[in-house]
Each structure stands twice: as C-alpha cells, then as structure tokens.
Amino acid sequence: xxxxxxxxxxxxxxxxxxxxxxxxxxxxxxxxxxxxxxxxxxxxxxxxxxxxxxxxxxxxxxxxxxxxxxxxxxxxxxxxxxxxxxxxxxxxxxxxxxxxxxxxxxxxxxxxxxxxxxxxxx
Amino acid sequence: xxxxxxxxxxxxxxxxxxxxxxxxxxxxxxxxxxxxxxxxxxxxxxxxxxxxxxxxxxxxxxxxxxxxxxxxxxxxxxxxxxxxxxxxxxxxxxxxxxxxxxxxxxxx
Numbered sequence: 001x002x003x004x005x006x007x008x009x010x011x012x013x014x015x016x017x018x019x020x021x022x023x024x025x026x027x028x029x030x031x032x033x034x035x036x037x038x039x040x041x042x043x044x045x046x047x048x049x050x051x052x053x054x055x056x057x058x059x060x061x062x063x064x065x066x067x068x069x070x071x072x073x074x075x076x077x078x079x080x081x082x083x084x085x086x087x088x089x090x091x092x093x094x095x096x097x098x099x100x101x102x103x104x105x106x107x108x109x110x111x112x113x114x115x116x117x118x119x120x121x122x
Numbered sequence: 123x124x125x126x127x128x129x130x131x132x133x134x135x136x137x138x139x140x141x142x143x144x145x146x147x148x149x150x151x152x153x154x155x156x157x158x159x160x161x162x163x164x165x166x167x168x169x170x171x172x173x174x175x176x177x178x179x180x181x182x183x184x185x186x187x188x189x190x191x192x193x194x195x196x197x198x199x200x201x202x203x204x205x206x207x208x209x210x211x212x213x214x215x216x217x218x219x220x221x222x223x224x225x226x227x228x229x230x
Contacts, residue, residue: 046167046210046221061218062123095166101214108157108214110178112166 002026004096004113012090012120018083022096022113023076029054030074034099036109037070037081039092047092051099052079086120093117124149124213128222134230141198143225145211150191155215158187158196161224162207170209171196201227 008020022035029035036051050060052070060068064083072079083090093115101107125148135141145156154174159167169178171187174194184199198205206229211222 045223046212048219048221059217063218097166099214106155106214108159108169108172108212109167110169112168115166 002098002111004098004111006094006096006113006116008116008118010117010119012086012118013122014087014120015085018081018086018090018094018118018120020081020094020096020116020118021078022080023078024098025077027098028074029072029077029079032102034059034101035072035079036097036099038095038097038109038112039090040095040115041089041092049081049083049094088120091118091120123218124151124216124220126211126213126220126222128209128211128225130225131223132226132228134228135201136230137201137203139201141196141201141205141227143196143198143209143227145189145194145196145222147192147194147213151194151213152215154190155213156187156189156194157212157214158185159210159212160205160207161210167210198227 003025005023012018032054034051037049050070052058067084069082095115096113097109098111127146129144156174158171161167175187186197188195208224208226210224
C-alpha cells in the first residue's frame with residue numbers, strides 16, 4: 001500500500017522560506033513516476049504547485065515558479081518543497097501526492113498524503 | 123492556463139437522488155485528460171475518475187464521468203450518505219495542471 005506523509009513546520013514567518021518533506025512508503029521513488037505538491041488555502045480550492053520526476057526533472061506552476069524549488073532524495077525515499085519569501089497568502093494545507101503518469105500518458109494524482117497546515121504569521 | 127469552471131456551486135439533494143455536476147474548460151482539454159476528485163472535511167482529495175470516464179480503482183459504479191473537449195460531467199446515479207462532499211475536476215493534460223473551484227453536494 002502506497003503511503004505519503006508530509007512533515008515540516010506548521011508556522012512560518014513572513015518573508016521566510018517554507019520547507020516541507022514528503023516521505024513515501026510502499027513504493028520506491030527511484031522506480032518511476034512523478035511526485036507533486038498541491039496546496040489548499042483554508043476554505044478554498046486546490047492549486048498545483050509543481051512536480052518532480054523520479055530522475056529529478058522538475059515542473060512548476062508559472063504563478064509560483066520564481067519562489068519554488070522541489071527536490072528528491074531517492075536514498076531516503078523522500079521529496080521536498082521549498083517556497084521562499086512567503087506571505088499570508090501562502091497559508092494553506094499542503095499535500096504531497098503521486099502522479100503515476102509519464103510524458104506519453106499523463107495521469108492524475110492517485111495517492112495523496114493527509115496534508116499539513118502551514119500558517120504564515122509573525 | 124486552462125481555467126475550469128464548475129457548476130453549480132452547491133447541489134442540495136436527498137439520499138437516493140441523482141447528482142449531475144458540470145465542469146467547463148476555457149479551452150479544449152487535450153485527449154480528455156480530465157479527472158474528478160471527492161474531498162470530505164479534513165481529508166485529502168480522493169481520485170474518482172480519470173481520462174474523463176474511467177473509474178479509479180475501488181470506485182463504485184454509481185460514479186460515472188462523461189464529456190470531451192470543453193464540457194465534462196460527473197454523475198452520481200443514486201446518492202449514498204457517504205457521497206455528500208465537495209467534488210473537484212482537474213485537467214492534467216496541459217501545464218500548469220489546474221483544478222475547478224469545486225461543487226459541494228449537501229444533504230437537502
């Protein structure tokens with residue numbers, strides 16, 4: 001059974017960098033697929049932040065691209081999100097998820113973490 | 123960027139009734155790369171439908187998806203108590219992947 005678990009600080013100060021890690025169990029990241037981050041502000045809809053291929057290629061939402069870095073650590077079976085220069089607008093539940101597609105056949109996210117609330121406040 | 127508009131915003135129905143949810147795209151969704159998710163309070167989204175009409179693993183057959191191009195529909199044939207939730211559509215064929223704003227299916 002594939003499981004994903006987000007971890008990281010629940011409170012970040014404005015202008016600082018938000019850092020989250022997603023630990024995957026039940027599947028080896030190095031075996032393939034894309035791994036993504038999605039966020040959801042309280043009471044609002046979902047926004048795709050970006051994804052990373054198992055090889056390390058990254059794809060970011062243009063609206064956040066200047067502030068986002070996604071990386072993968074296959075030795076720990078983890079991938080990570082860094083979002084710089086955060087403001088209150090970045091307060092959201094952050095989800096990590098698996099995208100089992102590839103360049104030829106895109107697929108949606110099939111396994112998700114439970115999500116972690118990150119609040120941006122001084 | 124493809125903008126997805128879902129309607130209605132809220133659907134008030136009784137258990138046993140049929141639910142029809144709409145998702146309209148601002149431009150054609152390539153190869154029907156359109157998915158539907160269900161989200162309950164405090165939970166992560168759950169994949170229901172992909173490729174516009176294929177049910178994900180373990181999804182009951184009362185859930186069905188249809189459509190192509192810019193107009194897509196999620197139908198729940200007979201609402202069960204556990205189906206009252208928020209539903210999102212997502213297009214994943216063009217970058218950036220985008221989601222609709224959601225339709226809440228509530229108990230009447």
